[in-house]
Amino acid sequence: MTALTLFEIAQEYRQITDVLMDTQCDEQTLADTLEGERWPLELKAQNYGFVIRNLEASAEAIDNAIVQMEARAQAMKKRAEALRARLKQGMEIAGVSELSCPYFAMKIKKNPPSVEVWDENQVPESFWVQPPPPAKRIDKKAIKAALDAGQDVPGAKASQGTRIEIK
Numbered sequence: 712m713t714a715l716t717l718f719e720i721a722q723e724y725r726q727i728t729d730v731l732m733d734t735q736c737d738e739q740t741l742a743d744t745l746e747g748e749r750w751p752l753e754l755k756a757q758n759y760g761f762v763i764r765n766l767e768a769s770a771e772a773i774d775n776a777i778v779q780m781e782a783r784a785q786a787m788k789k790r791a792e793a794l795r796a797r798l799k800q801g802m803e804i805a806g807v808s809e810l811s812c813p814y815f816a817m818k819i820k821k822n823p824p825s826v827e828v829w830d831e832n833q834v835p836e837s838f839w840v841q842p843p844p845p846a847k848r849i850d851k852k853a854i855k856a857a858l859d860a861g862q863d864v865p866g867a868k869a870s871q872g873t874r875i876e877i878k
Contacts, residue, residue: 728762799875822872826851826858833866 802808802819810817828834828849838854841847858869 727758795875799873802875803873818876819873820876822874824855824859824869824871826854826867827870828854828867830866835865838864838867 798817799819802810802817808819828851831849834849834854838850838857839847840850854864854867855869857864858867
């Protein structure tokens with residue numbers, strides 16, 4: 712066995728580290744790379760430890776970044792909804808239902824009709840569903856179908872809101 716120069720050791724170490732860090736590397740390439748090392752077992756084991764710690768630290772940093780990004784995304788969605796509501800309110804106050812610019816168009820549109828239950832105690836038993844415990848709930852689809860068919864459903868009415876649409 713010939714003595715390796717510092718440059719050769721550094722180059723071989725970098726190649727091995729690159730292969731170990733590559734999560735897309737297949738098992739055979741990994742095995743071939745590790746078998747080709749000319750270093751003693753203790754040094755190989757130490758290098759494994761360094762790479763393992765690096766991979767674990769990278770995975771933890773990614774997990775932390777995911778949590779932070781999810782929180783930022785939720786905050787941005789909440790802010791966008793608040794701005795959307797403020798824009799809609801301003802357009803309604805001004806009596807404007809459509810606006811456009813070179814980048815997009817804004818239009819206040821009616822939402823599909825929905826069911827609003829103001830007193831659950833008045834809703835007939837036939838409009839309740841009994842899922843597995845904990846409790847029964849109102850079947851708003853059945854109420855909507857009944858209201859659409861012209862039936863009167865005590866304790867419920869059809870309502871239709873608006874939304875702002877940006878295209």
